[in-house]
Amino acid sequence: MRRLVFLVFVLNALLLALMIPGSASVPWIAAEGLVLAGLFLWLPARSLRLGLAWGAGVLYGLSALFVLLDSMVRLSLGRSLNLYLDLSIMGASVDLLVANLGWMGALLVFVVALALCLILVALVAGLLLRIGDQARQVPGRHLAVGMAGMAVTGLILPAQLVGATVVRIGAVHAGEALEAHQASQHFRERITAGPMERGSSPVALGGLTDTTVVLAFVESYGVSALFDERYRPVVQQALANLESAVQARGFHVVSGRLRSPVQGGQSWLAHGTLVSGLWIDNQQDYDALLASRSPTLINDFQATGHETVAVMPAITMAWPEGRALGYDRILDADSMDYLGPALNWVTMPDQYTWSWLHSAILEPSQVPVFAELSLISSHAPWVPVLPVLEDWRSIGRGEVFEPWRGAGEAPVSLWKDPERVRAHYARAVAYSINVVAGYIENRMNQRSLLVVLGDHQPAPLVTGEDASRDVPVHLISADPALLEPFAGDGMKPGYGLDGFSSGIWPGERPGSPMSAFRPFLHRHFQVRDNISHR
Template structure:
């Protein structure tokens, strides 16, 4: 081949090589981010925050104690030490698990600050409907559902984002040094988990996800065991076969009125005492002016912050019904209640429940002759956020529609709800009860005061409204008693439970004041033997529990106390 031919051949090869080179991707230079420590470090810190922040906010927790979660070390060790081919399934699994743990942690946090106890999935899943009802009542249907939807979207977004972020940290190829780092992190996680309860490791290290899931499992198992033991105890004939006849109460109306969230803190806490004790002084003045006497006790409630029906049920049954399981088992048993005791004494039993906006089959199981729920109460006034009607109307309706038409003595349970959160608006007690009618008179207060959303942005303002709401409930009860209780009646006016720990603070007593009122001092005298004191102020220390009341009434007014269920205190929270 001559020189010209060789040159042509070289040119063709050069053009071919250039074309191939243009079609092939250029090799990328090593990315500085790929070898950077920042992505795994930031992922580690984010994981730490998700796992540990609820621990810092729980009652008794403190900022940055603990500071490192064993699970975060374990996850980072696996992500750094394994390839995508070896464990490509790991990121979505860990992302889903992280969301479940975070949801449990947030549920525990919400339950502690609202109910003073952790979540128990065995008991609390049915309460989801109550949460929705409370949110929509406080924030409106749109606001409540928007908040629930936002929470669901947030959890789904967290699951997806966590899975993608974890996958991004994994490599197609993992070198020896990276595998060594991953192994060291896994070993550190195992060591931290093994020594998390030892000092001083426990001050700074924890395994919050493992411990939370384990605690939830223990609560569920304990509740399942309790179902069997409490059911057996209820089936044991350890009590009189039938109800007692409370002979000394024959011919007298008996009114059992629960004031929502009226607890010991309202009377003792310096933030609330000036307002609430002023209302108690007015209550005492109204009773004294009507020739009525009062004694007061301080009894422990089985609940705090919510689930009022467990407090009601404990008093009525004479048994400590501190969880939904016990409540349901009691209603399914043949045991009698205070309702049966008073019906045996000739009373017509009535429940006035203005907060019940749905069917209440438990009313039939308790055995009430009549249940007056929201639908049955002819209220034409405005709803007041969560509160369907003010206490003054509830008392007015009870007097007009229940007591006055009755042809026989009445036993009535009233649920007074004006002191239920969100504690806005605050109404005055109208002096002219004859003008109340069907409640239209309360129209001017439909939009009075701040909205719940506005009020709850300021914690101090919320607490001030709480005290005013309890004071309104007490003043209204005093105004009704002074006008209408009469000489032949017995009133038991009490709180159902303390408000949420958000209002009372941590480690607060669960005791509630119990006022017993009558025009006949001889009816109150036997209660002094059980620790009740003359006047409207409660004793310094609790003198019993709500489940004691039924036995005390039986002992004081005839028939003798019913022996309680021979079973250990509840282990289910």
């Protein structure tokens, strides 16, 4: 009898373990455990017990795999796994895993996950069969008392002590998937009604007619890099260097915060949110934006007379999304003339991207340019971290970075130690900011507005749980009139962008959503006579 009680206890513990990663409260007794144990105590036929045991084992193994995936999503993206939203990005997730760990490392992850699943299937099936076998050795009256006791326990104990595990997990995630589906449907309906809500034409930003505007997204540059004491000392020095470069050129800077729709990844959703003026926090809404052909900042600047350029050094394959957004030119990794080494996931260092942008795009252009940059040196795995080269004229086509080919330890080695990962993160962000300082000192011209901002916070592994999703924003220009709306009206709560002020350091007041940025530009820089798509 004692052995039977012990086996039921182990079964209960295995079922409750499924709830630990994603639940604030875990019951003491799993209702499924009571039901399964009761069935195996009662079922007389060995064949029935065998089929039910393996069926329950497979269900448990799949549930455990789901919980593992959910934990990984929480750790990397700061939210729970949502099958409706995440199935469409599984391929991109696998590509990122391969890029960071290599084929062998990624294959090892899959093999370990599969092996764990199979072990759990066999463990639960074997456990249930042994419960059935032990029940055959217990006197009938003792068995009847035990079954009655389990039934009474399940009925009289409060809900917080007895609860379904697999059923509850499935119900919660099914509810989240349904909510996501309904929200996406609402988004599609709203974006279809765009002509009534926002106008079907782009808005000419007459206040920026003769100004080249560079919108530079710094990968994983979140407010934790500034306000978390683990990173602040390193990044603060980089911001001091940036401020010194601004002052040395006689430029001006305004800084603030914006709230990103994502954390830890899916940078394109943050990009889409900012340029569209719509809150886009999942792939389905992003796809709806592309299909709708709704106007964005790209079209606004085209209407203003700018050439619109996307500089995307991370793009190494076809990018139909860029064509759907309507840039005049899309420059991917293969279009940027880079002859230096790749640096793990990073195709080229930020310093090359800035140098190439100036020499190949901005300097030769006969018209103002709107350039969107996706900077990637501060993208995980944050190794190696390069120094900023003082002589920008030596950068050429990137051969100067050859000494860093294969530099630094392998990502799979670094990521065994979370503390060293965090140290590399701070250094990588500082590098990206120092590169911006070097660009201002050596390349930026007087008729430019430079908008430097993060795309999202890094993963919860770096920020900790429940960190703000705000990212820093720095606007830099030689013309203080271009910055005055941000430092002036931006200080008025509810006026569009909250919490911007003069200087390099953003305040601690929470920022407006990224979707507020485009309407703010419309309010302060637009020409009233809208111009249609060209």
